Amino acid sequence: MDNWVLKGVRNLVNEPVEAIEITPTQVKVKVTHVLVSNFDALIFNGDIAAQFPKTIGRFAVGIVTEVGEQCYGVKKGDRVYLESAVSCGECLSCKSGKKDDCNDIKLAGRDFDGFLRDFVVCEYTRVSPLPDSVDNLQALCIEYVGIAENIYDKLNLSQGQRVAVIGGDTLGNIIAQVLQYHKIIPIVIDNTQSNLDKARTNGIYYAYSADDEVVSNVMEATNGNLCDAAIYSASSRLPASLASRIVGKQKSIVLSGFTSLHSAIDLRDVLEKDLHVFGVTNAANYTDSVINMLVHGAVNIDSFDKEIVNQFDPVKILTDLSERISASNKSNLTVLKLMF
Numbered sequence: 001m002d003n004w005v006l007k008g009v010r011n012l013v014n015e016p017v018e019a020i021e022i023t024p025t026q027v028k029v030k031v032t033h034v035l036v037s038n039f040d041a042l043i044f045n046g047d048i049a050a051q052f053p054k055t056i057g058r059f060a061v062g063i064v065t066e067v068g069e070q071c072y073g074v075k076k077g078d079r080v081y082l083e084s085a086v087s088c089g090e091c092l093s094c095k096s097g098k099k100d101d102c103n104d105i106k107l108a109g110r111d112f113d114g115f116l117r118d119f120v121v122c123e124y125t126r127v128s129p130l131p132d133s134v135d136n137l138q139a140l141c142i143e144y145v146g147i148a149e150n151i152y153d154k155l156n157l158s159q160g161q162r163v164a165v166i167g168g169d170t171l172g173n174i175i176a177q178v179l180q181y182h183k184i185i186p187i188v189i190d191n192t193q194s195n196l197d198k199a200r201t202n203g204i205y206y207a208y209s210a211d212d213e214v215v216s217n218v219m220e221a222t223n224g225n226l227c228d229a230a231i232y233s234a235s236s237r238l239p240a241s242l243a244s245r246i247v248g249k250q251k252s253i254v255l256s257g258f259t260s261l262h263s264a265i266d267l268r269d270v271l272e273k274d275l276h277v278f279g280v281t282n283a284a285n286y287t288d289s290v291i292n293m294l295v296h297g298a299v300n301i302d303s304f305d306k307e308i309v310n311q312f313d314p315v316k317i318l319t320d321l322s323e324r325i326s327a328s329n330k331s332n333l334t335v336l337k338l339m340f
C-alpha cells in the first residue's frame with residue numbers, strides 16, 4: 001500500500017506498508033482525495049521544521065473500510081474527513097478536560113503522520129462523517145474554514161464592524177467569506193488582480209489593490225475610522241507592516257497561515273496604537289461547526305482554480321508548488337485523487 005514518507009528535506013519516497021489491524025476504538029479509512037497545500041510544500045522544502053521520517057499530507061477525505069466494535073457515530077462505508085489538527089492530550093488544559101484550550105496542537109504531516117497514503121488507521125474520534133451536501137472539495141477546505149472561524153471567535157467582533165483581510169489567496173478569500181457570513185464587513189487587500197476578482201465574485205464589496213492608494217481607500221470604506229481589526233495571510237507576500245497602518249487604536253492584528261518569508265510588523269505603530277497582535281494557524285475542535293457552516297452555504301469555493309489529478313508524481317507536484325508559492329500568492333486547489 002502506498003505511503004509517501006518524507007525522509008529529509010526534499011527527500012520524499014514511497015514506502016509501502018503492510019496491512020495494520022485495528023483496535024476496538026479504531027477505524028480504517030481508504031484515502032480518496034488529498035489536498036496538496038502550501039503547508040505540505042513548506043514541510044517538503046524544509047521551511048517548516050518536522051521530525052523525519054514523516055508521512056506527508058495535511059488535508060484528506062476518505063471512505064471507512066473497517067470499524068472497531070467500540071466505535072460510535074461512524075460506520076463502514078461512511079465518507080469522512082480526517083482531522084488535520086488535534087489536541088495534544090498531554091498539556092494541563094487537555095488533562096483538565098479543556099482540549100479547546102490546548103497549547104500544543106498537533107498537525108498532520110508535521111507532528112504526526114499525514115494522509116498521502118492508501119489507508120489510514122486511527123482512533124474513531126479523529127474522523128468526521130460528511131453529509132452528502134458537502135462534497136469532497138468543500139471537505140478538503142474544512143481546516144481553512146475552521147481557521148477563519150477560530151479567528152472570528154478570538155476577535156469577538158460585532159455585526160457591522162470592518163475588518164481588513166490582507167491577502168486574497170485561498171485562505172484569505174475563505175476568511176473574508178466567513179466574516180461576511182457573520183455579518184462582518186471584510187475589506188480584502190491584494191496585489192494579484194485575479195485574487196481581487198475572486199473576492200468580488202464571492203460577494204466581497206471592498207476589494208482593493210495593495211498600492212499607494214490603499215490607506216486612503218480603506219479610510220473611505222471605514223468612514224475615516226480605519227479598520228476594527230486586520231487579518232494577515234502569511235502567504236500574501238505583502239508587507240506585514242500594512243496591517244498596523246490600517247487599523248485603529250487598541251485594535252487587533254491576526255497573523256495566519258504559513259510562509260517561508262521573513263516579515264515584520266511596524267513596532268512603532270503597534271506601540272503607539274496599543275495593538276494586540278496574535279497568531280491563528282489551526283482549527284482543532286472546529287470540524288463539526290464548520291461542516292454545519294458548509295451545509296448552510298457559508299463558503300463558496302467554486303471561484304477557486306482547481307486541478308484534480310489521478311496520475312501524479314508527489315515529488316514533482318511539491319517541487320513545483322514550492323517554486324510557485326515563492327513567487328506568487330495566486331489562489332488554487334491541487335487535489336490528488338487516490339481512488340478511481
